[in-house]
Each structure stands twice: as C-alpha cells, then as structure tokens.
Amino acid sequence: MATAKKNQQDQESIDKLYEESIHWHVNTGDETIHAKRVPGIFRNLKHVGIMTWVIFFFGPYLRWNGRQAITFDIPNRQFHFFDITILPQDVWMLSLVLLFLAILLAVVTSVAGRVFCGYFCFQTVWTDMFTWIEEKLEGNPGQRRKLEKKPFLQRKLHIKALKHSIWILMGMLNGITFTLWFGDAFDIWIQFLTLKATPIAWTAVATFAIFTYLFAGFMREQVCLWLCPYARIQGVMLDTSTILPTYDFHRGEPRGHLKKGSSNNDQGDCVSCNQCLAVCPTGIDIRDGQQEGCITCGLCIDACNLVMDKIDKPRGLIRYMSLDELEGQELRPLYKRPRPIIYALIMSIALAGIIYGLTHLGSLELRVIHERQPLFVTLSSGEIQNRYELKILNKTEKRMYIEVQASGIDGMKIHGNEKIFSAKPGRLTSHTLFIKVAKNNLIKHRQTVNIVVTDRDNKEHSASYDSMFFSP
Amino acid sequence: MSEKNPFPNEKNSGHVWDDNLRELLNEPPTWWRIGFHLSWILVIVYTLVYPSWPMLTTHYKGMTGWTSIGEYREDMKDLKKIRAKYEDKLPNMSAAAILADEELSNYSVSAAKVLFGDNCSACHGAGGSGNIDYPILADDDWLYGGTIENIVQTISYGRKGFMTAQASTLSETEIDELATAIYSGNPTSTSLFTEKACFACHGMDAKGMHAMGSANLTDGIWRFAAKDQLASIKYTIKHGINDTSDPKTRNAEMPVFGSKLDENDIKKLAVYVHKLGGGQ
Numbered sequence: 001m002a003t004a005k006k007n008q009q010d011q012e013s014i015d016k017l018y019e020e021s022i023h024w025h026v027n028t029g030d031e032t033i034h035a036k037r038v039p040g041i042f043r044n045l046k047h048v049g050i051m052t053w054v055i056f057f058f059g060p061y062l063r064w065n066g067r068q069a070i071t072f073d074i075p076n077r078q079f080h081f082f083d084i085t086i087l088p089q090d091v092w093m094l095s096l097v098l099l100f101l102a103i104l105l106a107v108v109t110s111v112a113g114r115v116f117c118g119y120f121c122f123q124t125v126w127t128d129m130f131t132w133i134e135e136k137l138e139g140n141p142g143q144r145r146k147l148e149k150k151p152f153l154q155r156k157l158h159i160k161a162l163k164h165s166i167w168i169l170m171g172m173l174n175g176i177t178f179t180l181w182f183g184d185a186f187d188i189w190i191q192f193l194t195l196k197a198t199p200i201a202w203t204a205v206a207t208f209a210i211f212t213y214l215f216a217g218f219m220r221e222q223v224c225l226w227l228c229p230y231a232r233i234q235g236v237m238l239d240t241s242t243i244l245p246t247y248d249f250h251r252g253e254p255r256g257h258l259k260k261g262s263s264n265n266d267q268g269d270c271v272s273c274n275q276c277l278a279v280c281p282t283g284i285d286i287r288d289g290q291q292e293g294c295i296t297c298g299l300c301i302d303a304c305n306l307v308m309d310k311i312d313k314p315r316g317l318i319r320y321m322s323l324d325e326l327e328g329q330e331l332r333p334l335y336k337r338p339r340p341i342i343y344a345l346i347m348s349i350a351l352a353g354i355i356y357g358l359t360h361l362g363s364l365e366l367r368v369i370h371e372r373q374p375l376f377v378t379l380s381s382g383e384i385q386n387r388y389e390l391k392i393l394n395k396t397e398k399r400m401y402i403e404v405q406a407s408g409i410d411g412m413k414i415h416g417n418e419k420i421f422s423a424k425p426g427r428l429t430s431h432t433l434f435i436k437v438a439k440n441n442l443i444k445h446r447q448t449v450n451i452v453v454t455d456r457d458n459k460e461h462s463a464s465y466d467s468m469f470f471s472p
Numbered sequence: 473m474s475e476k477n478p479f480p481n482e483k484n485s486g487h488v489w490d491d492n493l494r495e496l497l498n499e500p501p502t503w504w505r506i507g508f509h510l511s512w513i514l515v516i517v518y519t520l521v522y523p524s525w526p527m528l529t530t531h532y533k534g535m536t537g538w539t540s541i542g543e544y545r546e547d548m549k550d551l552k553k554i555r556a557k558y559e560d561k562l563p564n565m566s567a568a569a570i571l572a573d574e575e576l577s578n579y580s581v582s583a584a585k586v587l588f589g590d591n592c593s594a595c596h597g598a599g600g601s602g603n604i605d606y607p608i609l610a611d612d613d614w615l616y617g618g619t620i621e622n623i624v625q626t627i628s629y630g631r632k633g634f635m636t637a638q639a640s641t642l643s644e645t646e647i648d649e650l651a652t653a654i655y656s657g658n659p660t661s662t663s664l665f666t667e668k669a670c671f672a673c674h675g676m677d678a679k680g681m682h683a684m685g686s687a688n689l690t691d692g693i694w695r696f697a698a699k700d701q702l703a704s705i706k707y708t709i710k711h712g713i714n715d716t717s718d719p720k721t722r723n724a725e726m727p728v729f730g731s732k733l734d735e736n737d738i739k740k741l742a743v744y745v746h747k748l749g750g751g752q
Contacts, residue, residue, distance in 0.1 A: 373599035377611035377749065380691040387610065387749050421574065430578075434749055 032148065033221060033283040034141035035131065038275075040302025049119030050128065057173075060180035072182050078426055084358060087395055087426065089365060093357040100350040105230075107343035109237040111334065112320075113244040117234065118297030123223050126174075126216035127281065130167055137163045141278070167217045168209060175208030221282035225293055235292065239339070240323040241332045245298050247276075247287045247318050248326065255287075258311060269313050276300035276318060286318055364400070364423075365393040366453050366463035375470040383413075383436040384471045390431040392453055392463075394423040401456040404433060408449035409469060411441040420456055435469060442471045555583075559736070567739040568620045571751075577743050584744035587737055591729065592745075600748045605696055605722075612750035613693040617682035619752050623742040628730035633685050633695075635673070637712030637721055642668065651705040654678075659689045696722060 037043070062069035064082050071080040079086040086093065105116055117124060137159050138144045147156065179201045180188050191197040192205075215223050224231050238244070252270035270287070277285050279300060284293040286300045304318040325331050334340050371387035379385050394400045404417035415434035423429040435449060447469045455461035477486050485495040499505075519525065523539065525532040552559075558579040562570065570576045589598070592609075596602060600609030612618060615633070616626055642650070646664055653662040659678040665671060671678070673686040680688035687695050698704035708722060715721040729738065745751070 371599065371610075373597065374601035374608065374610055377608060378693055379612045379750070380688060380693060382692060385611070385749060432747065 033281065034144045035281045035283075035299070036141050036275075036278040036303070037132075037135065038279055038299070038303045038306055040299075040305060042298030042302050046119055046128065046297060046299070050125050052120060053122070053125055057177050060177065060185035068184055070181065071184070074182055076426060084361060085395060085397070085426075086361070087393065089393060090357060090361060093354055096350045096353045096357070100347055100354065103343050103347045103350070105234070106237050107340050107347065109234045110239065110242055110337075110339050110343070113238060113242050113296040114231075114234045114294070115296060117224065117231065117295035121230075121295075123215060123228065124281070124295060124297065126170075126212060127220045129170065130216040131220075131281075133166055133170075134163060164217075167213050171209035171212035171216075172205060174212045175205035178208055179204050221293065224282060224295055231292070231295075238290075241337055243320045243322045243325075243331070244290055244296050245286060245294065245301055245318060246290065246321045246323075246326055248316070248321070249287070250326075252287070252317050269308070269317050271307065271311060273307055275303040275307055279303040290323075361395070362463060363394075363396045363461045364453065364455060364463040365395060366451070366465045367391040367393075368451050368465040368467040370467050370470070376472070378472075379436065383438050384442065384469075385415075385434055385436045386469050388433045388435065388451065388467060390433055390451065390453065392423050392429045392431060394425050394427060394429065396461070397425050399423065399425055400461060402429075402431070403454045403456055404431070405452045405454070406433070406435060406449055407452075409435075409437050409441060409447050412437045412449070412469075437469065437471070439471075442469075445472070446470055562736045562739060565739075567624045567742045570739055571620050571743050571746060577747065580740040580743040581747055584737075584740040587733070587741050588744055591733065592741070600745060602697075604698075605724075607695060608693075609745050610748045610750060611693060612752065613688060613691060614682065614750070614752065615680065615685045615687060615695065617752070618746075618750055620742055620746050622682070623745050623751070624738060626726060627733075627738050627741055627745075628728070630728035630730075631685060631724075631726040633713045633724035635686075635708070635713040635715065637710060637715040637718035638668070639710040639718070642709065647706055647709050651702055651709060654689050654705050655702045657690050657692055695724070 059070055060068065068080065069082050071078075073080065077088050108115060134144065135141075138147055138156075176189075176192060179197075182188075188197065188201065191201070197205075219227070247270075249268075252268045254266070254268055255270035255272045256267045258271040258273075276287065277283075277300075279302070280286070281297065281299065282293040282295055284291055286294065298320065301318045301320070305315045308315050308317055322331055367390075369389040369391065371389065375386070377385050390404065392402060400423045401420045402423050403420055404414070406412065406414050406417070413436040415436060416432055421429070421431060433451065448466055449469045450464060450466050452462060452464045477484070478488065478491075479494060482494075483497045485497055488494045500508075519532075521535050521538075523531060523534040558576060561576060562580075565573075565576070570580055588600075592600075595606040596609050597606070602608030602610075607613075607615070614622065616622055616631055638647070642664075646668075649662055650659070650664045650668070650670075653659050653665070659665050659670070659674070660676075665678065673681065673684055674689055675681050675686070678689040679691075680686045694701060694704065696704050696708055711718045711720045711722060713722045713724050729741075733741070
C-alpha cells in the first residue's frame with residue numbers, strides 16, 4: 001500500500017512539472033498585441049537604433065564627384081562607393097564583408113544577446129513605426145482594443161482608412177528607396193513619377209510595399225516567432241555569460257499585489273502590475289525566464305523601473321544581466337571568454353582583408369592566357385613563336401591607351417605591341433601578342449616571360465603578369 | 473484500442489502510442505488547402521495557355537500560340553539586330569580593309585571561331601594547330617602566300633598541290649642524296665637539285681614559289697611532317713603529290729569553300745586565319 005501511495009506522489013510531482021512547462025504561452029496570432037509605450041533608457045536606445053535606418057532612406061541622395069556616392073550599378077556590373085569602384089573581379093571582398101558582418105552578429109549576440117533584433121532589425125523598427133502611427137490615430141492600447149471589438153460598420157472607418165493608407169505609403173517609400181540604390185536616385189524618382197520605370201523596378205516596389213504592409217502592419221511579432229531564421233540562429237549564440245533582460249526572481253518572488261498602507265515583508269519586490277507584459281512588443285512575460293520570443297529590446301526594463309520608482313523600491317528588478325550573475329556568480333570579463341576573443345580574431349582578419357583589397361584595387365588588371373593550340377610554332381626563319389591572349393580590365397572611368405612590353409628571354413621579339421590600343425572603361429579588352437625567340441636563345445622547354453601593360457597617359461596605371469614561353 | 477481512449481473529448485483517431493502520442497483528426501491548415509486549390513487551378517490555366525494536350529493527329533496549341541522554337545527565333549532576331557551594326561558593313565569591304573579595322577576584325581575573329589570549328593578544324597586542328605598531313609595555319613610558312621588576299625583565294629577556290637613522282641627518274645642513291653640535302657635545309661648543296669630540274673618548281677634558291685604552291689625546302693617546316701622526317705622526304709620525292717600515275721602518291725587538296733560559305737563568312741575566316749599568327 002505504501003508503495004502505491006509513493007507512486008501516486010511521484011506521478012503528481014511529474015504532472016506538476018508538466019503543468020509548469022505548458023504555462024508558457026506563445027501568441028499564435030489569434031490576438032493582436034498592442035504594446036504600451038513608456039519612456040526610458042531603452043526606449044531612447046531603440047530610437048538610436050531606428051536612426052541608423054536614416055542612412056537607408058537618405059543614402060541614395062548623397063553625391064560624390066558629380067554622381068551618386070553609393071550605387072549598385074547592376075546593368076554595368078559595377079559597385080560605386082565614393083571614390084572606389086568595385087567590379088565583379090573584386091567581389092571576393094564582398095565575401096569578407098559578409099563574413100565580418102556574420103561574425104559581428106555572433107560576437108554581439110554572445111556578449112549582449114539579440115540586440116540586433118531588439119534595436120536594429122528592420123522588422124522591429126518598421127513595426128515600431130507602424131504602431132506609433134497606429135497610436136497617434138487610434139489612441140492608446142486600451143482604446144485600440146475597444147475599437148477592435150466594435151462591429152465592422154461601427155469602426156471608425158475613416159481613421160482606419162487613413163492608417164492603412166499611411167502604412168501603404170510607408171511600404172511604397174521603403175520599396176522605392178530600395179530601388180534608388182541601383183541607379184541614379186533622381187532619375188529613378190522621375191521614372192516612377194512619370195510612370196516610366198522598368199517592370200523590375202515596379203515589381204520591387206510592389207513586393208516591398210506589400211511585405212512591409214503585411215509584416216509590419218499585421219504579422220509583427222509573428223515574423224520574429226515563426227518566419228525569421230535569425231531568431232533561431234541567434235538563440236544558440238547565447239551562453240551563461242551573455243547579458244540579457246532578466247527578471248531577478250530572487251528579489252521579486254513571491255510576487256503579490258501591493259496593498260495600500262501595509263508593508264508585507266514576506267512579499268518580493270514584484271507587485272504583479274504586469275507592466276512588463278503590457279509594453280512587450282512580442283507579448284511575452286519576461287518573468288517566465290529567457291525565452292524564444294524575447295528580442296531583448298529592454299522595454300520591460302523601462303516599464304519596471306518606472307514602477308519601482310513609484311513604489312520607492314530600487315530599480316533593476318528586471319535588468320540586463322547574465323545567467324551567471326542571476327545565480328550569484330561574477331560576470332566573466334570579455335578577455336576570459338574564448339568565444340568573443342576568437343570571433344574578434346576572425347573579424348580582424350576579415351577587416352584586414354577588406355582594407356588590403358580597398359587599398360590595392362588596381363586601376364588596371366591583366367590576365368595572360370597562353371595559346372595551347374598549338375603551344376608553339378616554328379617559323380620559316382627558324383624562330384619559335386608563342387601566342388598570348390591578353391585580357392586587360394580597365395577599372396577606371398576613362399578610356400585608356402595601352403602600351404605592352406614583355407621581357408624575360410634574350411633576343412626575344414615582340415609582335416603585336418607596335419600599335420597602342422584602347423581599353424574601354426569598366427570593360428575587358430582582349431589583345432593578341434606574339435613572342436618570337438631564335439632557337440639558340442632558348443635554354444629550357446619552358447621559360448618565364450613577363451608581360452607588362454601600361455596606360456600611355458598615366459604610367460601609374462600598370463599591371464604585370466608572368467607567363468610561359470614554350471619551345472620544342 | 474479506441475474504447476480505452478484516454479482523451480475522449482478530443483478529435484483523435486483513437487490510436488494512442490506511448491500513453492499520450494495520438495493521431496488527431498484535425499482539418500489540414502487553411503494555408504495548405506488554399507495552396508492545394510491554387511495548384512490545380514494553376515495546372516488548368518497553364519494547360520490552356522500553353523501547348524499541352526496531345527490529340528489524335530496534332531496537339532492542343534494553347535491560347536497564346538507560344539512555342540519554344542518561336543521564342544528561339546525571336547531571340548535570334550534580337551541577336552541579328554545586335555550583329556547588324558557590323559554585318560551591314562562587311563559586304564562593302566574587302567578582307568584587307570576588315571583586317572585593318574580594329575573593331576571589325578575583332579568582331580570577325582569572334583564570329584569566325586565557330587565557322588573555323590565547323591569547317592576547318594577537322595583538318596587544320598583547333599586554332600589552326602595543324603594535323604598529320606595537314607598544314608599548320610598558325611605559322612608563317614605559306615605554300616600559296618600568306619597575305620589576306622591569298623588566304624581569301626585559298627578558302628574560296630581551294631588548292632590542289634602537284635609534284636611529279638620521281639621514282640622512275642631517280643635512282644635510290646640519288647634520292648638518298650637529294651633527301652639528305654633537303655633535310656639538312658640546304659638543297660642547293662647537291663648538283664642534283666639543278667640537274668633534275670627541281671628548281672623549275674621550287675626556285676633557284678629552293679625557297680618555293682607561291683604562284684605554284686611549291687614548298688620552301690630550306691626553312692625546316694614540313695608540309696608532310698613525320699617522326700622520321702628524312703624517310704618522309706624520300707617518300708615525297710619517290711611518289712610525288714597528287715600524281716595520278718603513282719597509286720602511292722601523297723594527297724594534298726584543299727576543298728573549295730566558295731560554294732559552301734557566303735562571301736562574308738569567307739572574309740571573316742580569312743581575317744581569323746590571318747590573325748592566327750602567321751599572316752603576312
């Protein structure tokens with residue numbers, strides 16, 4: 001009998017465990033989250049994050065030396081970045097830039113959690129702007145919820161219509177701005193306004209407008225929870241030293257309602273006001289611990305601090321802290337954590353590569369292809385002739401006039417460099433070169449020849465290539 | 473199983489595994505159903521718009537009349553438009569004039585690469601690198617001359633070499649002596665060269681004559697190249713070239729391309745061959 005009773009007890013404790021685990025509730029989209037806006041440090045930080053997107057909107061209008069400063073010129077396969085022009089041949093730098101950014105995301109996440117999600121991500125930022133407009137037009141969250149419950153015809157239709165038109169306009173501005181990066185911003189604006197833009201441009205604008213409207217207007221936190229791959233990836237970059245918005249349950253529990261005039265010493269600092277829930281843009285309860293839905297924006301910290309000030313308790317019941325700190329350990333300093341150190345190392349290598357690339361972007365590039373069919377021919381004079389195909393890339397914006405020189409074998413004669421030929425800007429020019437060598441000057445079957453091309457008008461524009469001279 | 477369903481108020485199939493894993497009878501998600509219906513609607517629309525169903529003797533042509541060959545022809549028209557800029561100039565220009573024009577000659581070379589592959593490289597090798605018993609086009613040894621006009625003529629009208637078989641007029645020792653002298657690059661060192669009238673075709677200096685297509689015997693470049701070059705020279709002297717009286721004679725004939733290719737293609741090919749490295 002006693003064992004049966006014990007088994008029952010065990011079963012009960014397990015049931016209780018599961019009860020706790022299903023307590024966590026994720027909003028699957030059945031209710032709209034109307035987050036409250038409260039002032040505070042993290043709200044201000046969020047505004048700073050939002051400001052970085054100003055670059056996206058105003059970047060295309062920047063001028064530099066009479067043209068757009070930053071252009072992704074797809075038709076001409078060029079990328080202009082102020083004075084630097086990057087051609088497809090230099091895209092290896094792009095992979096370094098991507099590596100740098102990926103590792104930056106990793107290192108930042110491992111140090112300070114998903115701050116990218118919380119402050120910079122366009123989904124967060126656009127949602128914040130959309131809900132700001134909503135609040136201006138429809139009132140605070142309580143009023144919005146009431147409005148939602150009204151029957152359709154009684155809804156304030158004109159307010160709704162205004163809100164949705166502003167949202168759609170913002171979406172279109174987003175799309176148009178995106179297209180501006182791929183050509184001259186003013187030209188593209190004129191094309192849009194005169195309805196003469198290309199179908200690709202219209203498709204881009206429509207796609208951006210529709211998805212901005214849907215994602216920021218309706219799906220909001222659903223994008224973070226169900227669509228975004230980075231939410232999953234960033235989750236695994238955290239460890240016990242990562243600082244995140246955390247509820248200090250040692251201090252807060254047991255929570256209970258505050259009663260006027262009585263100071264209950266058994267109670268923790270949390271007064272169950274649910275303000276942290278009310279402000280959360282993803283609708284989670286931070287007091288349930290760190291969870292998937294948290295984008296670490298810190299707005300709950302602002303809300304809780306306001307309440308703590310009101311009830312004369314110290315701030316920081318919810319604060320940025322690591323799991324280690326919560327458990328009473330010291331926060332490991334950065335230099336004792338291998339992860340940030342290794343990440344920083346990779347980042348500096350990538351950065352060094354990018355800097356090397358940018359400073360060594362030659363204005364002229366040369367590749368020499370040795371003709372293989374035939375490798376060499378014997379001429380009537382008894383000399384051996386090799387044929388070379390020169391591929392010359394002019395990376396400047398001006399036409400170049402190219403001189404060719406070659407050296408490496410005694411008594412070699414160059415044929416095909418008598419005339420100076422032109423190389424179009426941004427284009428690959430091919431040129432054929434013949435080298436003739438008398439048999440008695442040849443020591444080996446294969447000898448190195450060095451081919452140099454130089455711009456007639458600017459000797460600094462020069463490129464060199466080592467090729468081979470083949471003989472019987 | 474279903475009578476012992478521990479979740480009686482749930483829409484499940486009554487199949488329960490491991491105490492709590494059960495099969496639910498929920499409807500498929502709305503997005504899935506929308507996707508499913510859109511898919512079959514798309515199938516119908518597609519088969520109406522594009523050629524699709526086979527019929528007894530023909531097939532359904534589709535509402536738009538689109539065909540892949542039609543699209544291909546449209547694309548070819550576009551290509552022709554791009555090429556027209558150059559192609560329109562070619563008929564009024566001589567091959568020499570095209571060669572002198574940097575842009576046009578570059579265009580001709582890229583256009584002629586395909587022509588060369590289709591018509592020439594079977595004998596002359598890719599890039600004019602030559603083949604056994606066929607001349608290399610990348611060197612500067614030209615039996616009929618290497619100017620652009622010569623090359624145009626060779627392609628248009630073809631060539632047929634001729635050399636009399638000397639097996640009956642020369643003795644074995646004479647052939648040996650002559651061949652050895654030729655092989656050393658100095659045919660005039662033997663009196664046989666003039667005595668046997670070799671000079672009549674190959675010239676007094678043995679350097680050949682373009683008008684006749686006779687070979688230069690002093691330059692070490694062999695029309696009929698072989699591993700044992702001396703034996704090859706002897707063979708040529710004995711049996712001649714295209715000598716119908718000798719069944720073992722060598723064949724050397726460049727076919728006529730004037731009837732196969734149009735004039736512009738021949739000009740392009742001539743420019744290409746001239747630019748292979750040996751043009752004069």
